[in-house]
Amino acid sequence: MLHVASHGVIEPSHNTFETVLVDVTHRCNMTCANCYLPNRDIPDMDIKRLEDCLAAFPKRTNVRIAGAEPTMRKDLPEIIDIVRRSGHRAVLLTNGLRLARPEYVSELYDAGLRHTYISLNGGDNDNWYKRIDSLRCAEKKIRAVENVVSQKMILNTGTILIRNLNEGAINQIFNMVRQLAPRHAVLRFKNVGALGRYDKKAEAQNLTMEELESLSANAIGYPQFDLTRYNRFKGKVEQNTRLFPVDLTSPPGRAIWFKLTNWQTTGDGFVDPESRRRGRVTQQFKIAPFFEHVRANEGGY
Secondary structure, eight states, X not given: OOOBOGGGOXXXXXXXXXXXXXXXXXXXXXXXXXXXXXXXXXXXXXXXXXXXXXHTOSSOOEEEEESSOGGGOTTHHHHHHHHHHTTOEEEEEEOOGGGGSHHHHHHHHHHTOOEEEEEOTTTTOHHHXXXXXXXXXXXXXXXXXXXXXXXXXEEEEEEEOOTTTSTTHHHHHHXXXXXXXOSSEEEEEEOOOOSSBOOHHHHHTOOOHHHHHHHHHHHHTOTTOOOTTOOEETTEEOTTEEEEESSTTSOSXXXXXXXXXXXXXXXXXXXXXXXXXXXXXXXXXXXXXXXXXXXXXXXXX
């Protein structure tokens, strides 16, 4: 039975989400145009209370260590170790700047990190990064990807696509990652979501899911292939999601996958209303639906 408090908030011991985001800090070393957590005035999360929260989860969970930028915390290796010792899978969501140092990536690996998500809004193009993320950082981003692959970690990349700007990032990122031959990689592409701080002009002329499909199919060499049937995630239909391997004729287990997400908000202002897949640790160390909690706390936590 689901034990729900107010607004969908549940006790950690009754967590039902398979993925839970933990915003360990509101500090950041970038000022991106699109950021779901733009408030920098919130103190860092107490990791002892986080440890108690994670220990209460009833089953193994994907714990996404996020925030503004989690690598701003000097104790990030300790946080990763806490997640691992609590019996969960640690996934680091990062802009990747500090992962440009191979020694740092090795330190995170030794702490137990095996899954890393790096934002790559500009691919290898500094002009795109300057426009989207307000920083020319392509070289550091690419080094970060190389270091993660060298450590045999599972790589996730995340790219926000903006019409008439960086649609070519799909080809760039796919070709770069394919040449690196990772153990396993999921290349994620999405349009602009109206959440937190975001580019309102870009969001108003968002790429559609059909356009994301077309760009991706052309990048992998299947321009006529119908991707609409790849709308199942963990066995459940998600109309705003596409997940498929690069070689569409092969069974699961291929090295590179694409994940497309339509982040266009619904009429009630939510990206993915009532999703039971993504949760978030609240200020009180309870668990809430991710999108609803972020929306309810915009401008604050």
